[in-house]
Amino acid sequence: MxxxxxxxxxxxxxxxxxxxxxxxxxxxxxxxxxxxxxxxxxxxxxxxxxxxxxxxxxxxxxxxxxxxxxxxxxxxxxxxxxxxxxxxxxxxxxxxxxxxxxxxxxxxxxxxxxxxxxxxxxxxxxxxxxxxxxxxxxxxxxxxxxxxxxxxxxxxxxxxxxxxxxxxxxxxxxxxxxxxxxxxxxxxxxxxxxxxxxxxxxxxxxxxxxxxxxxxxxxxxxxxxxxxxxxxxxxxxxxxxxxxxxxxxxxxxxxxxxxxxxxxxxxxxxxxxxxxxxxxxxxxxxxxxxxxxxxxxxxxxxxxxxxxxxxxxxxxxxxxxxxxxxxxxxALSDSLTKVASRQHFFEQAEQEVARAKRYQQPISLLVFDIDRFKQINDQFGHTAGDNALVLVAEAIGKGLRQSDLLGRFGGDEFLLLLPATSLEKACETAERLRQALHAVKVENTRHFLSGSFGVVQLEADEDFQHAFERADAYLLKAKKAGRDQIYSNRPQAQN
Known part of the structure; x- marks a missing residue:
């Protein structure tokens, strides 16, 4: 008993x-x-x-x-x-x-x-x-x-x-x-x-x-x-x-x-x-x-x-x-990363571009994504992939001005609009962010991240949609060049 x-x-x-x-x-x-x-x-x-x-x-x-x-x-x-x-x-x-x-x-x-x-x-x-x-x-x-x-x-x-x-x-x-x-x-x-x-x-x-x-x-x-x-x-x-x-x-x-x-x-x-x-x-x-x-x-x-x-x-x-x-x-923010949603980003970008043209100020756009992101999902699971996206958004957001606009286009692709920023300054920002990604590690792994960037400065008579297409094309070139690259209006790639 x-x-x-x-x-x-x-x-x-x-x-x-x-x-x-x-x-x-x-x-x-x-x-x-x-x-x-x-x-x-x-x-x-x-x-x-x-x-x-x-x-x-x-x-x-x-x-x-x-x-x-x-x-x-x-x-x-x-x-x-x-x-x-x-x-x-x-x-x-x-x-x-x-x-x-x-x-x-x-x-x-x-x-x-x-x-x-x-x-x-x-x-x-x-x-x-x-x-x-x-x-x-x-x-x-x-x-x-x-x-x-x-x-x-x-x-x-x-x-x-x-x-x-x-x-x-x-x-x-x-x-x-x-x-x-x-x-x-x-x-x-x-x-x-x-x-x-x-x-x-x-x-x-x-x-x-x-x-x-x-x-x-x-x-x-x-x-x-x-x-x-x-x-x-x-x-x-x-x-x-x-x-x-x-x-x-x-x-x-x-x-x-x-x-x-x-x-x-x-x-x-x-x-x-x-x-x-x-x-x-x-x-x-x-x-x-x-x-x-x-x-x-x-x-x-x-x-x-x-x-x-x-x-x-x-x-x-x-x-x-x-x-x-x-x-x-x-509607305004991405549910996962809490940055601007795609629709909200494009709406705000149109307004910022119009303002830049009215005051004759430069404005630049960065399009970037995480290198080999599909492999992260396949190797570590989609939860790890989602956590990586959140960490990327946090790491990028820390180095931005209040006037900058960060958004998620979809998947692992992000958009960054830089008002009052020339192409040269935008490329410097892209390099700083590329370095910041190297410090981001996938949770519970030894895998660190890297990213590829496409950078453009909007022309005087260019609308935002066309600028986005140009930046996206530069991003594609950076990926084909071996990833972890920055491509812009300037023909050379930067490591």
Missing amino acids: RESPASGKFPLKTVPRKHLLDSREMLRSLVLGGAWLLLWRLAVLMEYAPHASIWFPPAGLSFAAFLIMGLRAVPIIMLCSLIATFWVDDLYRMQQSWEQLAYTGVLFGAAHSLSYYCGAALLKQLIRSSFSDALPKIILSFLILGTLASLLGALAGTQVLAGSGLISSQEASAIWLPWWIGDMAGTLVLTPLFIGLLSWRYPLIEGWLGGLDFKQSDQSWYGFLSKLLLSTSLLTLTMLLAANFRYSEVSFAMFFLIIPQMWIVYTESPFRAALSLAIFSTLTAVWVSALSLMDFALVYQFAICVIAASAYFGLAVPVLVAHNKQLREL
Whole structure:
């Protein structure tokens, strides 16, 4: 028997990984269930009828749970729906039989779960089939599917209650709209926050969030709390005005509160933006209940949904800017060596040539490549070849002026434009760079590099393309002459 290092007497017992995973999954389910029931009770703040609330946070949690956890969330959501059905009966003294309540609870749970699972499954499929820079499309899909899922949930839920006899058909017709608005507000406003909270436990989903990152920000909380205080203060002021001046027009001032929310969206992390919307929505429900503003509740909930939708598209702006910056960098620089790309080099060269002609200054071009580069790839591998290209770019770049432009034409061929440089000075630069290449060694080998150069000074009436062709022809002569050579307008080669 193997002894435990800790005691020296007893064998060390380890908990199987499967049991640990099962325990964690059970804990997640318990937390999810507790949170769902807590949010269900909070929905009473904007309760329109015993079975309908104009603000229903559990809808957002259900949508997020099905989006992240998939079918694993079904049992706990079903159980919560069953508990909520019995709880409603106890709260409103309906005195239904437990058989009827169990039947209604199961049907309600099935209708709720099916509605939000279908919406979440379709959204997940769309996200996974989209490109990483398709965040606006993902947001639009979420808004549409979240709205449709909440509509389906409202229609199915009211029909279940009417079919089971808990409410009449007339009551079902009267409450389906506020039920839908409540579910839609909970889904559109709160789902991103719940996704952020759940994604901390499921880090693998970050790859299909469309570029959003719900990790904690390194920014100070002081700035965020100051903005949040401003937003909630303006909300409180708006609600107090609506309570004292009972005109429908006053309630529409709610839409102007999109301005401080967008300020938060553009300056804070996605998680903080989602947290701000959740607090804003919750405080709205609190004030509607406390100030008896249920007559205007639909206006407030529609306003919250509009503000949330605008905020989500606002979240896409920094991501799109980052993607555009990345695409611009890819277009301007070579992905391997980080020098100018071929297209960018030619575009910049045309401008430099035009400037040189305008100010009647000399301008020269070097075209060079690495000698026997194919043998490096064949003998040491393509990784070694790529490393050699990077080392060449670094070695050449160290000896250049700020005005010089280094680019990669393709393969192992490089271009170097030297503004305000005569042919004689360009040849001196080429010789210095040729010597610098001798000090570059292929990584993990004893092989040192060398290069062949073609050098030209542009004529007064010559365009860049023609100069490049001349320099490339001189490069070919240098290679035929034995490599590690410099050929230019001057007929002699330099060793």
